[in-house]
Amino acid sequence: MAKGAQKLQIIPLGGLGEIGKNMTVIRVDDEILVIDSGLMFPDEDMLGIDLVIPDISYLIENKDKIKAIVLTHGHEDHIGALPYVLKKINVPVYGTRLTLGILEGRLKENGVDSSNLHSVMQGDIINVGCFSVGFIRVNHSIPDAVGLSIKTPVGMIVHTGDFKLDYTPIDGKMTDFRRFSDLGNRGVLVLMADSTNSEREGHTPSERTVGAAFDRAFHNARGRIIVATFSSNVHRIQQVIDTAVRYKRHVAVLGRSMVNVVNISLELGYITAPEGTIVDIDEIHNYRMEQMVIITTGSQGEPMSALTRMSMSDHRKVGIVPGDTVIISATPIPGNEKLVSKTIDNLMKLGANVIYGRNQGIHVSGHASREELKLMHNLVRPKFFIPVHGEYHHLVQHARLARELGMPKENIFISENGQILEFTRDKGQVAGKVTAGMVMVDGLGVGDVGNIVLRDRRQLSQDGILIVVVTMNKQTHRVVAGPDIVSRGFVYVRESEALMDEATARVQQALDRCEDEKVKEWAAIKSNVRDALGRYLFEKTRRRPMILPIIMEV
Amino acid sequence: MAKGAQKLQIIPLGGLGEIGKNMTVIRVDDEILVIDSGLMFPDEDMLGIDLVIPDISYLIENKDKIKAIVLTHGHEDHIGALPYVLKKINVPVYGTRLTLGILEGRLKENGVDSSNLHSVMQGDIINVGCFSVGFIRVNHSIPDAVGLSIKTPVGMIVHTGDFKLDYTPIDGKMTDFRRFSDLGNRGVLVLMADSTNSEREGHTPSERTVGAAFDRAFHNARGRIIVATFSSNVHRIQQVIDTAVRYKRHVAVLGRSMVNVVNISLELGYITAPEGTIVDIDEIHNYRMEQMVIITTGSQGEPMSALTRMSMSDHRKVGIVPGDTVIISATPIPGNEKLVSKTIDNLMKLGANVIYGRNQGIHVSGHASREELKLMHNLVRPKFFIPVHGEYHHLVQHARLARELGMPKENIFISENGQILEFTRDKGQVAGKVTAGMVMVDGLGVGDVGNIVLRDRRQLSQDGILIVVVTMNKQTHRVVAGPDIVSRGFVYVRESEALMDEATARVQQALDRCEDEKVKEWAAIKSNVRDALGRYLFEKTRRRPMILPIIMEV
CATH class of the missing domain: 3.40.50.10710 (Metallo-hydrolase/oxidoreductase)
Known part of the structure; x- marks a missing residue:
């Protein structure tokens, strides 16, 4: 393929429209570079879920094309999914020493081999496939953090990672302004920059x-x-x-x-x-x-x-x-x-x-506020801009900031996980979608809890469950034993005996009606029991517990 | 009883160590006055609970002594429990017009009679039993809010209600500084004041x-x-x-x-x-x-x-x-x-x-910040001070403020719900406890959901439930049908068939073992099933679903 026809794709698999599970794919033709591989902590409505990782179906489908994963720093929302990702795809991982030190511990806990980790220094440049990746020192709330310059056949990408500008850092090592500035001088096609504090005016105080x-x-x-x-x-x-x-x-x-x-x-x-x-x-x-x-x-x-x-x-x-x-x-x-x-x-x-x-001075943020973001934009002076790392409103505010600095609206892309942005040297556009989303991890299960299980957990959590067991004769369809009702999480049974007695009576009536009307299908009988009991309980308690009729055949 | 020997008791039944369900008892001998009657919204761990109200056992035990309930304003955390309280105790309720207007709506929704509501104006003074209650205009995020002066045989109490000092209120009606100042001049025994914003420096901006x-x-x-x-x-x-x-x-x-x-x-x-x-x-x-x-x-x-x-x-x-x-x-x-x-x-x-x-100016708080609180303390100049309306840290910060203003430590009481504070003209002390706490309302049920039900809901919400049903012969203790396993909120069953098959096999083994070892008590059999299945599932999934064995006898 002629070089001029090459296209650069930037596909976020996580971190856009959310805080956490940061992961971005950079693709040129058949070569893929992955930035970060983070986890997210579950929302309150994800009951029982331990953590959430990006859906990496796209990476698994294209695993032969992946040249490397490069890491910006050692926070969970940037490296926490690697124990799961590296079980599925075996590629080299590049990061600074502290980042890899923390990662190694995580991999060990999860029984994942860490022989394919490669340590780099802030300032290094490595070549992987058609990409030349520079690791640029930035200040953040963890040492050894980097932004990235990614030279591709189509143009230069700058990714800030999570960053702030600290003029008096504890270790004396400042965000490498000059490097960002040099890149700006040489021409940057796309800037991706941290939006976490894009709603905060002014400067983030020094650590x-x-x-x-x-x-x-x-x-x-x-x-x-x-x-x-x-x-x-x-x-x-x-x-x-x-x-x-x-x-x-x-x-x-x-x-x-x-x-x-x-x-x-x-x-x-x-x-x-x-x-x-x-x-x-x-x-x-x-x-x-x-x-x-x-x-x-x-x-x-x-x-x-x-x-x-x-x-x-x-x-x-x-x-x-x-x-x-x-x-x-x-x-x-x-x-x-x-x-x-x-x-x-x-x-x-x-x-x-x-x-x-907040007023005690005992904490400062690790992310750049609006004035710092403005400096970064002015140093890098990109042609195109993609705000990353943030909920939708953070991305919108960061996009507004870019517009205030004079960038044309059509050069700013508020993207979303799974969306393909495709760039040539002078044009950027949306070019389709790939599979993206969240995979929930619950104990040892990765992805085995989905919406149906969560919906059940939600109902169980609100009003509990009543189990109605009846033993019936296979031939005659007559009740041999029961109905017995067992409840959990519904009412304190000892103080609600009358309610439960009446509930049992209602079930008995429903079963009698089924017998009178010669209803023989188990499913129909269950449905009758569920309706009769549900109606009675709602009327008496205004609650809607899960009702689970079970018929045992003898 | 000689007047000198009379004792004033102040007993909070809600609102201390929490935001919400404000309710305070003022008692002198056999006469009780109640201030407010609010609800609280449930914490996240109170699964399925609609709202929380104070435990009013103390009021029910002493219902003949209650002269009135007086209301400071129409917010839910001050009037929201009345539909429940008035079902248990029938006493006159005094409040300003808007407060009662809102309350009437709530009572109607709950089918509670509102004929015992008595409207007062800001500035009014009423006599109920031995108490003379003044309704003092204050600014808050709802109109017609009042603080209270409560003249008792032992001394004057001032309760600020929820308040702020707004020098440019929308309706032109300012917090009645002069009244608070007059009370201060005449001598106040106890001040109870709003602590919601006691951590906020400066002044709360005007509406x-x-x-x-x-x-x-x-x-x-x-x-x-x-x-x-x-x-x-x-x-x-x-x-x-x-x-x-x-x-x-x-x-x-x-x-x-x-x-x-x-x-x-x-x-x-x-x-x-x-x-x-x-x-x-x-x-x-x-x-x-x-x-x-x-x-x-x-x-x-x-x-x-x-x-x-x-x-x-x-x-x-x-x-x-x-x-x-x-x-x-x-x-x-x-x-x-x-x-x-x-x-x-x-x-x-x-x-x-x-x-x-926060930075758009489109909202201001309805509660006094520290400088306003200082003014209130200086106007009222009480002998004793009880910070109210707030979590423990709010009360502590408000107590510190009082100390900064020169009040002796022993005259400040950080109290708690149910604690009796007893005052004479020159002494205040803790004098025991009464029943206090929270009553959870879930649908039509008031207090029928307690810790056991919540604990079950929590377990169900985290890992779901497995129900194991076996039909057994009453005489022989042999399995006639089953074991059948039904699960909800545990795993997506269609994708976990192998797991569920093996789970059923483990239950079968446990039952066989019981038969071999001649275990006959249903409770012992259930316990064996629960243990075997629980162990297997934890090993395979690191989850601990609720396991509910049910034995049907035939």
Whole structure:
């Protein structure tokens, strides 16, 4: 095929119109590059679901064409689906050291081989198939994050990854402005940029500002200090350690994921601490309260997390005592507000001084606000723009920002998962759809829970279930035993005996009617029972429990 | 009893340590006054529950002592439990006109007689038993709201109700500062004050500021305007009408509760509109898009509300078209963020310009922020202080505020529902507990859903249910029919046939073992079946569905 006729396709398989499960396909002819492979946490109406991953049917169909998966950073919403994806497709995975360090742990837990992971450095450029991929240093709420430059035969793509612009980063390593600027100078065909904070005016504060807030809190604390934050926020953890050292305190680490990340980060050099600073959680009793800091998980009020257990006096190793200072160094993710509030209340009731909330300076976002996004657009100056990473309203606001900066409307694409955007050197257009969507993971089951199962779980969760069992003679169709009614999640049976007795009577009447009218098909008999009982229960309770008639033949 | 020995008891039955179901008992000897009677919306883990009301066992036990219920305003969390409470105790209810207007509607829906409602005016003082109750005008997000002065033989109580200080209220009627100040001058024993916004620094903006934001939005709108807000926010609705009149638009009202409140408010004069401004929703097609404003419910993304239905192209009367401007004049209540986001996304996808979010000036709170609370404390200058209306952390922050103002720690009581606080003229102390808690309402059932039912609903919602039915001979204990397994909400059965076949085989083995080992008690057989099946399913799926063995005897 002549080079001029080549077409570049950009196909998001996740992360558009949603927060999470980020995954994007870059395709030129028969060569595919995949960016990220994240998971999403289930919505509240996905009852019993543990996590959600992208539908990768398209990748499985085209598995021979995939040259590599490249990763932007080590957050779950960018790498969390890999344990499932790598079971289906075996391709090389490229990422920075910390990203791969965290990923290896996940793969191990899931019994997935990690021999095909390839480590790169911020600044590296690799060649895979027709693509030349540059890993560009960016600031984010996890170290070793990168944006990507993807040189294709059709043109240059820039993908920011999740990013912010931090002029005073903890490790001194700033977002690589010059690289983005150079790319802009040389000409960028398509920019894909993080939209998470596209509704936020101004600049996102530097991670370093949190250090000042920690300093104030440590200065005022008389007893033990407990800091809860995201385990992946390695710079935050470093700041806790640094402040602890200044105030001559030791640090213990609590919570499975926190222990994992701290260990990997110490090993790889992303966290440093003077000899003797970090002590084992089992040794904290050797120190006085005012000599200790505990770093822990649970900043989102997660029910099984260390902080939540402490708040309920249910942790094996640490009990909250009056005089403890608890710093919740995070803002609740939408949906978690009530859990976080409850945790704060319980900690306060145990006598802790809890430092929380937006105005305390104890948390900053990892995503660029509008002014930072404007700078990025101005550095990269792309021909086409696709806002990514965000719910629809985030994408719309990011698109508006691009228009405010002068980009023509027809060069901006608010896309959706599965939509093919096709680009030549001077044109972009929608060019069809591929299979995309969500696959729900429940325990060991990947995709075996679908809409029917969820609908049943929803009905069961609202009003419970009544099971009506009748044993009938195969030949005569006469009732041999029953009807027996068993209910769960409907009413407290001991206090509703009259209701249940009358319900049984109604079923009996329905069965009698069937016998009188010589209804013989099991399905018809069941349907009669279901209707009669459902009507009676709705009239009496205004509830619609699931009703499950079972006929046993003898 | 000598007057000096009389004791004043203040017993919250709801609203402390929670947002909602506000209800407080004031008791002196054998005379009881009740303040408010509200409901609460269920937490997410209260599956299938419609609403929650206070446990009023204490009131029922003491019903002969209750002199009256006095109401502060017409919000659900202050009057919503009355349809249930008045079925159990028949006492006079005092409230302002709009409060009673809204309440009457609720009572009628529930078939409760409303002949014992007595209307008062802001500024009135009534005598009930030994209590002299003054109704003090306050600003809030509903008109006709009052705080209360309650003169008792022991001393004066001031209860702020829900309030804010609005220097430019829509109806020109300000919080009655002078009255609070007069009470302070004459000496107040106990202050109970609204803690909802005790974490918010500064002042809550005036309701009038929203009018300016509406004006901007109306000015820019080219097509139809749809405004979603709380139906009880009558001043907000008035501002929509006023702005509509200025821009020569007609107003239609949509959503059951919105229609109810607008009708009551028009009738009682709390809303005014020039003749012909308000038109029936069925007549909107007689007007051009740019001549219309629709006021609707659904600002919280409630699944059945008018706005949510419109956003899903599922409303019978109004379909969103490109060019519509939708103003969401509310902030999401914690827990509703995702629903609101989804509604915004859906509206945007239909082409609407959606105005939403904290920075648009289109919503203000109805509760006093910290500086306003400080003014209230300084006006009333009470001897004792009880922060009310809020989760524990709100109460703690309000208590801190009182301490900052110089109140001694021992004069501040962070109380809890059911706790008796007892006051003399110079002393306050905790003096025991009464029954308090929550009663869950599910359909017509009040209190028939308890922890066991909820626990079952939770298990059912997570992993579904498997029912195992076996028919056995009463004498021989041999299996006559079955085992049959039916599942709901567990796996999609058609794709899990092998799993279900093997599950049935495991049950059969368990039954065989019981027969071999001559296990005869039904309970023991069931327990064996449950264990064998549960183990197998957990091993294969890592799920723990409810397993319900049923044995039919023949």
